[in-house]
Amino acid sequence: MTDPAKAATGMTANALDLNDLSVAYRVGGRNRAVLRNVSLSIGRGEAYGLVGESGCGKSTAALSVVRYLPRNGSITGGAIAIDGKDVMKLDAEALRRARAETVSMVYQDPGKALNPSIRIGRQLTEIFELAGITGKAAEERALAMLKRVRISDPVGVMQRYPHQLSGGMQQRVAIAMALANDPSMLILDEPTTGLDATVEAEVLDLIAQLRRELSASILFISHNLAVVSNMCDRVGVLYAGMLVEEGTTKDVFNDPRHPYTVALLRCLPRGGQRKDQGRLDTIPGFLPGIGATITGCAFADRCALADDRCRRELPPLYELGDGRLSRCHYHDKAQTLPRATPSDVKLPAPATAAEPVLRVENVNKTYASHGHALRAVKDVSLDLAPGETLGLVGESGSGKTTFARLLLGLVAPDEGGQITLEGKTLAPRLEGRGDDQVKAMQIVFQNPDSALNRSHSIRHLIGRALKRLAGLSGKALETRLDELVRSVRLTERHLAAKPRQLSGGLKQRVAIARAFAGDPRIVVCDEPTSALDVSVQAAILNLLADLQAKERVSYIFISHDLGVVRYLSDKIAVLYLGRIMELGPSEDVFSGPHHPYTEALLSAVPKLDRSESSRIRLDGEIPSATNPPPGCVFQTRCPRKIGAICESQEPPLVQAKPGHMIRCHIPYPELARLQKHGAAQSEPA
Amino acid sequence: MSATDTTTQERPIGRRGPYAELFFALMRSGTFLTGFAIVLFWVICALFGEHFTPYDPLADDIINALSPPSAEHWFGTDQIGRDVFSRVIVGSRDILTVAPLATLLATVAGTALGLFTGYFRGIADDIVSRVLEAFMAIPVVIVALLAIVALGTSKATVIVVIGLSFAPIIARTVRSAVLAERELDYVAAAQLRHESAFHTMFVEILPNVIPPILVETTVRLGYAIFAVATLSFMGFGIQPPSPDWGLSISNNYGMIGGGFWWTVLFDALAIASLVIGVNLVTDGIQGALND
Numbered sequence: 022m023t024d025p026a027k028a029a030t031g032m033t034a035n036a037l038d039l040n041d042l043s044v045a046y047r048v049g050g051r052n053r054a055v056l057r058n059v060s061l062s063i064g065r066g067e068a069y070g071l072v073g074e075s076g077c078g079k080s081t082a083a084l085s086v087v088r089y090l091p092r093n094g095s096i097t098g099g100a101i102a103i104d105g106k107d108v109m110k111l112d113a114e115a116l117r118r119a120r121a122e123t124v125s126m127v128y129q130d131p132g133k134a135l136n137p138s139i140r141i142g143r144q145l146t147e148i149f150e151l152a153g154i155t156g157k158a159a160e161e162r163a164l165a166m167l168k169r170v171r172i173s174d175p176v177g178v179m180q181r182y183p184h185q186l187s188g189g190m191q192q193r194v195a196i197a198m199a200l201a202n203d204p205s206m207l208i209l210d211e212p213t214t215g216l217d218a219t220v221e222a223e224v225l226d227l228i229a230q231l232r233r234e235l236s237a238s239i240l241f242i243s244h245n246l247a248v249v250s251n252m253c254d255r256v257g258v259l260y261a262g263m264l265v266e267e268g269t270t271k272d273v274f275n276d277p278r279h280p281y282t283v284a285l286l287r288c289l290p291r292g293g294q295r296k297d298q299g300r301l302d303t304i305p306g307f308l309p310g311i312g313a314t315i316t317g318c319a320f321a322d323r324c325a326l327a328d329d330r331c332r333r334e335l336p337p338l339y340e341l342g343d344g345r346l347s348r349c350h351y352h353d354k355a356q357t358l359p360r361a362t363p364s365d366v367k368l369p370a371p372a373t374a375a376e377p378v379l380r381v382e383n384v385n386k387t388y389a390s391h392g393h394a395l396r397a398v399k400d401v402s403l404d405l406a407p408g409e410t411l412g413l414v415g416e417s418g419s420g421k422t423t424f425a426r427l428l429l430g431l432v433a434p435d436e437g438g439q440i441t442l443e444g445k446t447l448a449p450r451l452e453g454r455g456d457d458q459v460k461a462m463q464i465v466f467q468n469p470d471s472a473l474n475r476s477h478s479i480r481h482l483i484g485r486a487l488k489r490l491a492g493l494s495g496k497a498l499e500t501r502l503d504e505l506v507r508s509v510r511l512t513e514r515h516l517a518a519k520p521r522q523l524s525g526g527l528k529q530r531v532a533i534a535r536a537f538a539g540d541p542r543i544v545v546c547d548e549p550t551s552a553l554d555v556s557v558q559a560a561i562l563n564l565l566a567d568l569q570a571k572e573r574v575s576y577i578f579i580s581h582d583l584g585v586v587r588y589l590s591d592k593i594a595v596l597y598l599g600r601i602m603e604l605g606p607s608e609d610v611f612s613g614p615h616h617p618y619t620e621a622l623l624s625a626v627p628k629l630d631r632s633e634s635s636r637i638r639l640d641g642e643i644p645s646a647t648n649p650p651p652g653c654v655f656q657t658r659c660p661r662k663i664g665a666i667c668e669s670q671e672p673p674l675v676q677a678k679p680g681h682m683i684r685c686h687i688p689y690p691e692l693a694r695l696q697k698h699g700a701a702q703s704e705p706a
Numbered sequence: 707m708s709a710t711d712t713t714t715q716e717r718p719i720g721r722r723g724p725y726a727e728l729f730f731a732l733m734r735s736g737t738f739l740t741g742f743a744i745v746l747f748w749v750i751c752a753l754f755g756e757h758f759t760p761y762d763p764l765a766d767d768i769i770n771a772l773s774p775p776s777a778e779h780w781f782g783t784d785q786i787g788r789d790v791f792s793r794v795i796v797g798s799r800d801i802l803t804v805a806p807l808a809t810l811l812a813t814v815a816g817t818a819l820g821l822f823t824g825y826f827r828g829i830a831d832d833i834v835s836r837v838l839e840a841f842m843a844i845p846v847v848i849v850a851l852l853a854i855v856a857l858g859t860s861k862a863t864v865i866v867v868i869g870l871s872f873a874p875i876i877a878r879t880v881r882s883a884v885l886a887e888r889e890l891d892y893v894a895a896a897q898l899r900h901e902s903a904f905h906t907m908f909v910e911i912l913p914n915v916i917p918p919i920l921v922e923t924t925v926r927l928g929y930a931i932f933a934v935a936t937l938s939f940m941g942f943g944i945q946p947p948s949p950d951w952g953l954s955i956s957n958n959y960g961m962i963g964g965g966f967w968w969t970v971l972f973d974a975l976a977i978a979s980l981v982i983g984v985n986l987v988t989d990g991i992q993g994a995l996n997d
Contacts, residue, residue, distance in 0.1 A: 451897050463898060471892065472891035472892055473892060475914060476913035486899060
């Protein structure tokens with residue numbers, strides 16, 4: 022295989038070469054192939070992205086580089102070379118040295134990578150001591166490393182324990198540790214996946230800056246195509262343990278040559294796509310299970326372009342010139358892949374003129390936290406029309422989930438506010454609400470593993486909801502169960518299964534069926550797709566849109582993914598420290614002029630098709646809700662702060678134009694002028 | 707619409723249920739199988755022992771009193787000439803009735819209390835938990851003494867005494883498991899169906915806390931066997947003329963000084979083997995659940 026980076030740098034050895042690498046896991050007494058003949062090369066100083074859905078072998082590839090596979094994993098063929106040295110031939114001591122000096126890894130969950138009972142300073146210093154630097158010198162190097170990853174208050178951080186740092190700071194420390202011994206190869210395995218978009222943007226910036234300062238090559242693994250496209254020079258797409266496409270990031274994402282890449286890109290709501298502009302495309306079928314015998318093309322079963330030749334004959338990696346590779350017999354036709362999902366959609370507009378189905382007036386929630394009042398939700402008022410979707414956005418800790426729980430009655434709001442459902446005031450707690458009111462408002466939780474009782478069968482889970490919420494029994498229940506199961510696109514055979522026997526997407530369908538059992542008026546969707554792969558996410562979003570069109574239900578949709586929120590929502594509420602900072606029709610909020618916080622949130626989203634020019638960065642973390650900043654709560658991080666007024670006076674939520682409210686001291690026309698310049702680029706991918 | 711989603715059509719539904727998985731894991735566990743074999747041996751002795759003992763365990767034979775182990779009397783004879791081997795075999799019966807029933811009572815009462823305190827939390831939990839802790843501070847023997855004074859000696863008394871003294875310990879385990887389950891969203895989902903507290907506790911939460919209950923129950927069974935033997939030894943438990951192990955040791959331990967060790971040793975070994983057997987079963991289950 023030729024490697025453009027090698028030719029470009031003129032160096033003799035690549036930073037990393039995988040040659041025909043095959044890895045298997047031993048499960049149930051049988052070796053099951055996870056990586057199949059993967060060959061790739063990463064040049065010196067190059068950043069290489071590896072993308073693909075969960076279960077395609079990305080992390081296994083990373084772990085096998087330093088032979089760090091789990092106990093039941095083994096390399097069954099091929100070769101790995103770091104700096105031209107064959108890793109397979111290293112003895113235990115040499116392997117230890119390679120892991121300590123040459124290759125560093127950063128994992129998804131920094132909380133697990135750091136020892137919870139040792140201070141940050143000690144953990145970092147230890148690395149230098151291992152490298153032979155002692156005493157004060159090691160400590161100074163540790164401090165310098167923290168400064169290098171631009172952590173705020175590095176001296177203070179040295180004295181702290183991991184749990185005293187936020188997720189973003191922990192990841193900075195993990196990166197500092199990884200860079201401590203100046204590795205020539207840095208492996209980043211989903212380094213920003215658990216982080217908020219604003220924090221993710223900061224960490225990605227840091228990695229990009231460090232790349233310029235250091236000579237390290239990077240293997241960047243992510244399921245997020247946009248992140249990879251911003252960070253990497255070249256990208257490889259893995260499918261079922263096989264490299265199916267490779268090329269420069271720009272080429273692969275703009276001009277994909279494998280149907281899988283084409284399909285993956287189509288699953289994402291991009292360029293401000295909305296539900297009334299057509300369904301998202303999905304990928305039918307499933308990834309072959311690990312160890313499945315594959316004859317022909319692994320993707321053939323899910324590919325509308327596949328013919329007999331594809332099913333019979335494993336396509337080689339066709340070289341398409343310019344270092345581009347595609348494992349498809351019909352790579353020239355890949356982009357003509359027909360849609361798996363018809364895009365036609367008929368969505369009735371929400372009945373905004375009608376009486377609102379839900380009205381929230383001056384709702385507050387205060388928790389007592391170590392003697393301080395924690396205002397989780399402050400003075401929130403809004404309306405929801407029948408058939409309308411309200412998107413709730415904001416960083417973690419902004420009060421989105423608490424607000425949803427208040428509405429549902431799982432948490433009682435403070436006295437004084439009022440929640441009205443179809444004209445009737447709701448009791449603060451569930452116990453005080455009538456059966457009709459309870460069934461009218463249901464929720465799809467973020468994590469189906471927690472939301473579906475693992476001891477019950479799918480039939481019981483949905484049947485019980487029908488019995489309690491719809492009051493059905495006997496024959497009528499069976500009929501409705503059948504109907505409901507079909508409407509969420511599950512089949513009869515799933516009914517006997519327990520939740521753990523289903524995939525994440527199927528489990529979420531069960532949760533959706535359950536929420537719809539009593540013909541609800543409002544369904545709260547709390548990050549329903551955050552744990553799912555993009556193709557499954559697309560299917561779930563389509564399902565939610567279809568159900569809305571059919572049932573005229575209103576959604577309150579919570580998500581950190583702004584592309585997803587934009588796709589589904591008619592109306593957006595932006596929350597910060599429990600306050601509504603901006604509220605308005607989806608189009609207005611996204612296209613602006615918007616609140617400076619909204620502007621920053623939008624700007625933080627990594628985009629597939631945009632350069633990183635006009636980014637706005639938020640400094641630091643969201644302040645504690647027990648001690649919110651005086652004046653405007655956003656002033657400590659606001660890039661458009663105008664002066665003393667922001668620090669002394671909380672701005673009111675004022676109407677910028679009909680239906681669009683903004684809580685900012687900057688007058689609307691002025692915001693429009695300030696943001697005019699950047700507005701063109703703030704389209705989310 | 708049908709084309710929208712073939713994603714739901716094909717995924718094979720594999721993987722066994724959790725209990726089938728536990729069963730297969732146990733069948734691979736040497737620890738469990740060893741313990742199970744020991745316990746099974748004593749259960750068979752308890753059920754059918756009288757049919758295969760060489761002598762009637764209650765029949766005295768003064769002429770052959772205190773004869774050492776021999777081909778005729780494998781484990782020797784006691785003070786009044788009863789065959790020790792036959793007595794050890796049949797002696798398993800009372801302890802294997804009383805200890806499991808006491809454990810069952812402790813499990814049922816403890817699970818109910820644990821579900822109640824863990825589910826309702828707050829003030830109800832505080833009051834009940836403090837009472838249970840106070841109860842746990844009283845030694846079993848004292849409770850047994852009081853109960854026997856009040857109720858008279860009988861197997862039922864022993865069962866109730868041990869059952870109720872172990873219940874708070876099981877309640878504590880169940881409570882902590884329930885507290886963790888309570889935080890899961892399926893409990894909120896049940897509330898959003900206006901389910902009764904009873905339904906939520908027993909139909910939603912209980913099946914998910916069975917594994918820790920199972921482990922705690924087998925641990926308690928080991929302790930219960932020990933407790934029954936102790937009470938019998940002290941005279942508060944199983945009463946003569948039963949060939950019960952603890953009782954036999956109590957009747958004969960004065961003879962050790964005279965060199966008649968066989969009157970005590972085999973009963974002691976029997977108690978030890980049963981407790982060890984139960985503990986091996988416990989370890990096996992715990993190991994299988996943690997895998």
